[in-house]
Amino acid sequence: MKENRYDDDLFFEKYSQMERSKKGLEGAGEWQTLRPLMPDFKGKRVLDLGCGYGWHCIYAAQHGACRVKGIDLSEKMLERARREHAHPAVEYVRCAIEDVDEPDGSYDVVFSSLAFHYVEDYGQLVKRVCRMLDTGGVFLFSVEHPVFTAYGSQDWYYDADGSILHFPVDNYYYEGKRDAVFLGEKVVKYHRTLTTYVDTLLKNGFELTCLAEPKPPEDMLDLPGMKDEMRRPMMLILSARKV
Amino acid sequence: MKENRYDDDLFFEKYSQMERSKKGLEGAGEWQTLRPLMPDFKGKRVLDLGCGYGWHCIYAAQHGACRVKGIDLSEKMLERARREHAHPAVEYVRCAIEDVDEPDGSYDVVFSSLAFHYVEDYGQLVKRVCRMLDTGGVFLFSVEHPVFTAYGSQDWYYDADGSILHFPVDNYYYEGKRDAVFLGEKVVKYHRTLTTYVDTLLKNGFELTCLAEPKPPEDMLDLPGMKDEMRRPMMLILSARKV
Numbered sequence: 196m197k198e199n200r201y202d203d204d205l206f207f208e209k210y211s212q213m214e215r216s217k218k219g220l221e222g223a224g225e226w227q228t229l230r231p232l233m234p235d236f237k238g239k240r241v242l243d244l245g246c247g248y249g250w251h252c253i254y255a256a257q258h259g260a261c262r263v264k265g266i267d268l269s270e271k272m273l274e275r276a277r278r279e280h281a282h283p284a285v286e287y288v289r290c291a292i293e294d295v296d297e298p299d300g301s302y303d304v305v306f307s308s309l310a311f312h313y314v315e316d317y318g319q320l321v322k323r324v325c326r327m328l329d330t331g332g333v334f335l336f337s338v339e340h341p342v343f344t345a346y347g348s349q350d351w352y353y354d355a356d357g358s359i360l361h362f363p364v365d366n367y368y369y370e371g372k373r374d375a376v377f378l379g380e381k382v383v384k385y386h387r388t389l390t391t392y393v394d395t396l397l398k399n400g401f402e403l404t405c406l407a408e409p410k411p412p413e414d415m416l417d418l419p420g421m422k423d424e425m426r427r428p429m430m431l432i433l434s435a436r437k438v
Numbered sequence: 439m440k441e442n443r444y445d446d447d448l449f450f451e452k453y454s455q456m457e458r459s460k461k462g463l464e465g466a467g468e469w470q471t472l473r474p475l476m477p478d479f480k481g482k483r484v485l486d487l488g489c490g491y492g493w494h495c496i497y498a499a500q501h502g503a504c505r506v507k508g509i510d511l512s513e514k515m516l517e518r519a520r521r522e523h524a525h526p527a528v529e530y531v532r533c534a535i536e537d538v539d540e541p542d543g544s545y546d547v548v549f550s551s552l553a554f555h556y557v558e559d560y561g562q563l564v565k566r567v568c569r570m571l572d573t574g575g576v577f578l579f580s581v582e583h584p585v586f587t588a589y590g591s592q593d594w595y596y597d598a599d600g601s602i603l604h605f606p607v608d609n610y611y612y613e614g615k616r617d618a619v620f621l622g623e624k625v626v627k628y629h630r631t632l633t634t635y636v637d638t639l640l641k642n643g644f645e646l647t648c649l650a651e652p653k654p655p656e657d658m659l660d661l662p663g664m665k666d667e668m669r670r671p672m673m674l675i676l677s678a679r680k681v
Contacts, residue, residue: 342585342607342610346604352595352604352606360606361589361595361606361607361608362606362607362608363595363603363604363605363606363607364585364604364605364606364607364669364670365604365605365669365670366668366669367585367668367669367670367671368651368653368668368669368671369668388651388671389632389649389651389671389674390649390650390651393636393646393649394648394649394650397646397647397648397649402645402646403636403640403645403646404640405637405640406632406633406636406637406640407633407637408611408631408632408633410611425609425610425611425612426607426608426609426610426611427607427608427610428610428611428631428632
């Protein structure tokens with residue numbers, strides 16, 4: 196199912212109030228982990244799957260990418276991307292991640308930030324990305340961590356007084372649809388095991404070059420709720436190379 | 439700390455009553471996942487770190503390994519290994535995993551089953567394994583899953599009636615010592631993140647060839663408690679090649 200939650204007015208408004216939406220890359224807790232993993236973009240052809248406001252597209256262009264295509268299903272996202280992150284080398288196109296179809300070997304870098312947990316068929320996606328990448332090309336993406344998606348609600352488990360007890364994991368090996376709550380709204384996400392995320396890459400033409408689980412950077416630990424984020428992993432970043 | 443719990447009489451007796459201790463590889467829930475990952479042992483020099491009863495050593499020898507060294511800290515384990523799993527190509531040696539020191543490039547396969555969560559310094563271990571392996575050599579090991587080791591007790595979280603609610607995760611990013619309970623006894627284990635397990639390999643001369651999280655095989659799902667094991671990951675298997 197290709198759900199377009201981000202074109203819902205209320206959801207979009209809430210999303211636009213997040214630190215990452217207002218401050219961009221520097222406002223995203225995972226940026227300090229992700230930035231060193233960004234490939235050399237000089238002269239590269241880049242595809243961003245689920246580009247949102249275009250923060251990463253503009254980053255790639257400003258770091259020398261010769262051509263960047265950002266795709267997203269949300270027209271509201273793309274409007275803002277075109278308005279605020281326009282660049283001669285960047286093109287924003289409305290398209291679902293599942294429907295992307297570009298010529299074989301037409302990209303050097305395929306990037307995606309926190310979007311693949313909305314995609315039902317990860318195996319098909321990996322195969323397609325491999326096909327669209329040139330040999331030696333980089334596939335770098337972040338996704339919600341399997342620990343974070345397994346249970347469903349994505350909320351902590353609390354005691355009677357409302358204090359956090361721990362984070363619940365359940366139904367880990369049952370992959371598929373979860374009714375998650377994000378920004379107080381219901382959103383459909385797809386849970387997959389770590390095995391599926393990593394081994395599908397290894398079995399489909401990729402070599403894994405990095406696995407990282409971003410934790411809150413030291414200088415953000417004093418922000419509200421950030422210390423709790425040392426208690427569970429929320430994101431997984433994988434970097435792979437087409438062999 | 440090199441803890442030798444397996445030479446404690448009570449602990450050893452309890453361990454010897456486990457299915458995996460009585461039935462060997464076929465009694466271990468992860469064997470159906472692990473077996474296809476076992477390398478071709480023909481003519482190979484094999485080192486087993488934490489060999490226990492020697493089930494995997496004898497498997498390697500029976501599949502053509504020319505020389506197998508199994509090391510373990512527990513004299514009780516080794517006694518039984520020597521008695522029940524003797525083979526002209528297999529040698530059992532008392533040694534802590536942390537103290538193994540063999541010549542550079544002297545092995546083709548380094549194997550370990552569920553032992554590294556007892557080792558405090560994983561980084562040093564990986565470096566040493568890499569050194570002892572020949573180029574192209576295989577490093578295959580299973581370990582307790584970071585989801586399983588993070589909280590500490592390694593027990594489910596129950597409701598007031600004693601029914602399982604979910605599995606708790608906490609303190610994920612705080613690596614180090616945990617006071618775990620195994621077979622009703624206190625055992626010191628070391629929690630590490632998935633990032634540490636995988637990325638340490640990638641940064642120290644290895645290429646990842648497989649990541650697997652064994653789940654209960656279909657034909658074991660009717661055994662007591664096995665269906666619950668679909669709710670959380672307990673083990674992680676990593677296979678890597680020295681490049």
